[in-house]
Amino acid sequence: MNACLKKNKGFLAMAVLMGAVSAIAAAFVSIILQWILDVALNGDLEGFEKMIAGIAIYMAALCLMGFVEALCGKILLRNVTKDLRDRIFRGVMSKGPEEYYKCNSADYLSMIVNDVKLIEENFLIPLLLSIQMIALFLATLAILCYLSPLITAILIGFLLLMFLVPALLGKALQKRQNFYSEELARFTAKAKDFLSGYEVIRSFSIGGHILSKYHKENSNTVNAKFRADRLVAVNESLADMLSTLSVVVVVFVAAYMVLRGNITAGTLLALIQLSGTFSTPVLVIMQSFPKMAGMKPILNKVEALCTQENKSSVANAAASVRFQKGISFDCVKFGYEDDHAILKGINLEIEPNKKYAMLGDSGCGKTTVIRLLTGYSDRYQGHICYDGKEVRQMNQRELSQQIAVIHQNVYLFDTDIYQNICLEEKFSEEDLNLALQKSGVAGFLSQMEEGIHTKVGENGSRLSGGQRQRIAVARALIRKTPILVLDEGTSAVDQKTACAIERELLKEKELTLITITHHMQIELKNQYDRIFYMDKGVICTPDCE
Template identity: 30%
Template sequence: MKELLFRRKAKFIQYLFATFLFIIDHFAQIGLFSLILGAIERGDTGYYKTVILITIGFIIYSPLNFLISRMLRIRYMRDTILDVRKQAFDKIIHMTFKQYSQKSKDVYISNLINDINTFENKFFLSLLNFLINAGMFVISLVILIVLDYKLAIGMLLFSAFLFLLAGFFTKKSTALEQEVSTANEQFTTEMSNTFQGLEILKLNHIEEKFKEKSLDTIGRLERKKFAANVFTDMQMKIVWILAFVASVAALIYLTYGFLGGMTLALGGLLFQLCTSISRYLINAFPMWNQMKASISIYNKIAEPEEETLSNLKGTKPFHFEKKIKVSNVNFYYDKKQILKNASFTIEKGRKYLIKGASGAGKSTLMNLLAMSIDDYSGVIEADGANYKELSEKSFHDKVAFIYQDVFLFEDTIQNNITLYKDIPMEQIQYAAKVCGLEAVIQDKKNGIHEMLTENGKNLSGGQRQRISIARAIAKNAEILFVDEGTSSLNEELGKEIEQVFLELDNTVIAISHRFYEGVTDKYDYVLEIKNGLIHTFPAKDYFDEVITC
């Protein structure tokens, strides 16, 4: 947090100066009030005129001072909030895939919108109020020490007591702010799910049911916000009552002073200083807690997590010249064992098809081989290097994923194939040709530079899937992980696409429920999962047996 605040030193100093301007204005007001009291007491016309001139000067100076102070503060706040937004976005975008997939994408959206808004609204407001009130407190106390040190000691003791009291509230304030943040995440996720499934809700006339559920979530969020606000108000009220008691005590003390010959101007000034000190404390302490709560939100959304740092530990480059060896791998989801003592080998250039009943563990196995899961026992090695020591980036640079749903960017066909990497044009054209995209590209007015509309809506399912295979070929991926890559296509198209990646030289590890006559049996091996055990079969034998059975 300190690093964020001091990143723009010059602007931060301007921010502090702007706060100081605010404080000057406040003390000018107190001084003016005292001068007016003095003028009434003295009844001197010349002095009276001087006070009127000073008052007019103050009326002109005060709004100007406010304007300058505000402009200086806004510049700093704007730049710092921009930094927070960038940092929060960076944190999400640089998460490892494994970390990212632990939460729903809506949680990240909530962090980027709701949490940043909370931080923006609360942090600077509380920082400003805290600085102003703390600054005014110090100045008032110094003046009070000069004018009446006994009164100053009394006020200092009272402040120390309030400081201790505020410490008790800090933990609760932070916890409440975190609860609001979590409720925001739940709200965003639920809303997103509801809207994604709106078509089903409407077709089945169950909107009302979901409306009730949504209202519950909104209610929960509002209750959390209410609790956080009430707690801040409650702190203010407690401090306010104590401050009132302190002001009454100061008034009694001053009354004795007045009876002992103290002037009206001095008495008025001392009383104002005491009540102001109380007021500064009333404002400063809850703001301090609010500031700490906002900092906890900043840490949550913008500071890298321990896990991210520890995940960077795998630094060895991924090489796959010969084989990936899986030895005695066991994997559990909670207490349920999914894979038992799995041992097999993936040879370079071979095509593997993972088979098994629904829920047998096919995706789990693919995730293990794709480095998306690492909390397994046993060893997976690529050319002798332990998977757990490999750099995730190096691995992802050399593999490609082909899913049932292809995500396409609103950009050119070329950028959708290269995924913004610097790949020679001949390689891109080769990839497009191998995947049967040549005719599609020729058909487009701008060829390979044709823009795709949102998520490639101007392409057919088959064309979209071909682009996803072209990505793998263009990047020269050593392994293609294909998870139901043809399931959304019709039989004929599915067969054509499956044929494309089975004819590649690359290693393919695929999951498919489909059997395409004359194509599926071109896989080299089938890895069948049954009751957690993995059996390797030459594909021809496996399908001959299945078909015969």
């Protein structure tokens, strides 16, 4: 948050300055009211007429200053909100895979949308308003002291009572605001889960059950917000009561002073005006400070993520590297949980430009080997090296230059086929056509109305599973990474097509291919340089083959 405000310090300074000037100018309206009434009661028509032009100019200037202050505030809110969302998104994207998957994607979405909105409404706006109100309060206090020290002392007494309220409610409100943020994130995750499961809900006719669960989550969320709002309402009502009471007392005391001849009727009007102005900024500040204090946990959470993004951006600078010597696994052990090992001592060598297959039943550790190879976690024991360089010492940019993985479950962005293959990068027409041919995408493009620029829908909903996986193959081939992993990457296409794609990849002389599969294509088995068999987290001995 501090970084975002610092980046927009010009607009912040202008908003604060113009807000302060506007507030001070607004406080002096009470003096103008005093002059008007005193001149009228004295029957000074000439003086009254002279005041009209001056007052008109003053009010026009006041209106202009208010507009500039409001405009600067809106620009500041726009810029800070944009920067904050950008930093949160970069922070999420900079997480390592192991760290990223510890949270539901809906939690990240809730931070970007809900938490940023809460920060805007309950921190940024109250902050700007509080600064303006402090300036208004100080200007009002100075004028009150000039007009009547007695009235000033009475209002300060009420002021001290007002400050007791947020002091008593601040911590409780902070806890409830944090709880509401957590409930909002949980509700977003559940709603996303239900919407993503539309086909399952429809197929198994469980709409009533899901609607009931949604209703419960929705109720929990709005009730969490209500509990926070209820405390805010207590704070606001007590502040309103004390503010109204202070004005009533001031009117009685000032009216008595008029009867005694200590002040003029114009001064009475000014004091009444100022008493309302005096309590208003205090009231606003009392309402704003608990809101800002309640945002501390959310601000800390966002700041932690943004700090991670700053560290990662430095680490991601990398020189271009190529695969020359090979990959080595030396006694590698790993478990997703500390007390449950998945890999129990893997030793293997992968040489450049050779073709390898890794077979084994589900849960034997094949995919975990590939995950570690692509930098999923640095918690493994032993050594994993590319050309002698430890994976722990490589950042994501270096790894992505070395290896590409085609997974069984392919994700496609809600854009066209071309963008899903190129992913915003520029490639030559020759490289694109070659990738389309080798992946099999060219085989179905003629069936598409807009060819390669056909929209695929959300996560490729307008394409078949086989078409989605062909696009994933093309996405990997066009980048010409020296190592390609097929992690059940052709499982969604028919056997004939899968065999054709795999055969094309096996012909690539300058490609290191690692195929992860449950079932080896018999006709392609002899084209692999070596086949590894995995069982219960270890590479089996040659006897097992």
